[in-house]
Amino acid sequence: MLKAPLQKLGTERTDEGLYGDGRACAQVDRTQIDGGSGPGRVAVVTGAGSGVGRALAIALAREGVAVCLVGRDPIKLAATAAVARPFSPVTEFQIDLTVEDALQPLMQHLERGAGRLDVLIHCAGVIQQDPMERARLTDFDFQYATNVRAPYALTQRLLPSLMAARGQIVFINSSVGLTAKRPDIGQYAATKHALKAIADSLREEVNPKGLRVLTVYLGRTATPMQETISRQEGRAYHPETLLQPEDVASVVLNALMLPPTAEVTDISIRPMARPKGN
DSSP states (O other): OOOSOOOOSSSOOOGGGBOSSSOBOOOOOGGGSOTTSSTTOEEEEESTTSHHHHHHHHHHHHTTOEEEEEESOHHHHHHHHHHHTTTSOEEEEEOOTTSGGGGHHHHHIIIIIIOOOOEEEEOOOOOOOOOTTTOOHHHHHHHHIIIIIHHHHHHHHHHHHHHHTTOEEEEEEEGGGTOOOSTTOHHHHHHHHHHHHHHHHHHHHHGGGTOEEEEEEEOSBSSHHHHHHHHHTTOOOOGGGSBOHHHHHHHHHHHHTSOTTOOOOEEEEOOSSOOTTO
């Protein structure tokens, strides 16, 4: 597990410390991190091609963590890898997580190549908004497969390695995983409530074995998914008013680097500026 506390953010910034498009990475004062807290560790990040997954993968790489990037779009994965690779080993896996057999290359890499797994971060997800009267069950099935079954199955497959390392699991959830007081999101919110249940139950199972489980509930975040949602809702997309993926990466990195005497179980983050309708 990443063991040392993260004492400071923003203590150093260089051109190499950017995400590749001018945004600053989560920064730490490395004098506060003991040797071995990052280098030698291995993380799997799903949804690593864009948004929060991309930001987290790059932030972990900057701490010397070897990162396995998982996603469906090889071009986006390659773009993330290009930014992360100067800091730490990065391996790309083009995987449809709804197809269980597709996990085999990742499993083989972790077993034969990396030899361990310390952190698993679930960022992959899909959303379809419709009122119940015209919502399609096929859309519900796809959201369930991606948002619920896929992270459950992946966690189940990787759990032995994570327990051996006394590692950590992070579920990136949504604020609608806590309350669904908005129209048209019944299907999506149901899958996010289910993901919360998986994380909560798993935490009780693995806490005695030294494995930490964190769920992060996000408000509207400046990601490609949110841009699509805004367009579907007929609202202007103003990413500068939303939670930034790098904000999320900073918070998660802090939690991952807590000493083993502490466990953060749930974090809710929302934009400081709350557009009407949030």
